[in-house]
Amino acid sequence: MNQLKRFSQYILQIAYKYGLNSVFDDFLEMTVCALSLGAKEDRYHEIVRNYEKPDAYLMAEAFGALVLEMDNKQTGLKDGFGDFYMEYISHGHNWQFFTPEPVCEMMARMLNPAGFGERVADCCCGSGRMLLAAAKIKRDCLFFGADIDRTCTMMCVINLCLTGLLGEVCWMDTLAHRFYSGWRIELHPEHGVPYVREITEAESYMVLRIPEKKLEPVDNPKSSLGAGQQLLFEF
Incomplete structure (x- = not known):
């Protein structure tokens, strides 16, 4: 199984409980907070408290799959999100075809x-x-x-x-x-x-x-x- 499919499965599994759009946006914001190296820690915890512990662990698994997808067999510079976003989130709304x-x-x-x-x-x-x-x-x-x-x-x-x-x-x-x-x-x-x-x-x-x-x-x-x-x- 490729890493984008694995990422999709994790996000979709969490989405059954919380709704896909909100889960994806929360995942993105939590990742931005994590990449802020402590400056947005309070906001990170504010978001993660909305999820049960097993679902929060799945978020971490999704992040790991994303990093491996973007590694792109050590060549890097690969869009880790675009295909998932078009297939599951935008559905072409507002002509969002990347x-x-x-x-x-x-x-x-x-x-x-x-x-x-x-x-x-x-x-x-x-x-x-x-x-x-x-x-x-x-x-x-x-x-x-x-x-x-x-x-x-x-x-x-x-x-x-x-x-x-x-x-x-x-x-x-x-x-x-x-x-x-x-x-x-x-x-x-x-x-x-x-x-x-x-x-x-x-x-x-x-x-x-x-x-x-x-x-x-x-x-x-x-x-x-x-x-x-x-x-x-x-x-």
Whole structure:
């Protein structure tokens, strides 16, 4: 049995009692809390208290299966969530059909055949497949994602952090420039490993600040985050 099927079985088994959507969202948030290295411990315990002990253990088993799935036979950079999400959660609602991973890789190479600069952004990131595809070309970039669906942003945060990619993911409406919440994936100052830190709107690079940025020069795309640049795949 492959690890994605094993992950699906664990989540579906818990869902019989609690409901699939709530179980999946709780699993994602608990994982984000765990990747915050203690900063969100209270929130983690608040969520896990809603589950009986055997079901909480199944959550841990699901996480283990997810990590093995994303290991991808030691090649990494694999979306651990997208196929499960489309099959069991979204069912195509709001046209949420994620681009197949091989197509993402082809698009990344077509858009940037010579390699990426320092930053890569996807303003409708879903589970983060396009960012993972970009990382296969150059993984030492900073990766930025945003999506209007909170579940998608949490999937993207986990995908980036567990594959050792640094950057930022925001739950926001990129067209209306409305920010709801965001996370930064960065190296922990003490332990030196990637971890997740919740950020405010003022800290976010993905939020368009047109009044603040409009007078700044944008000739050098690496010198500033001009309004027009932030909606491009590379900026």
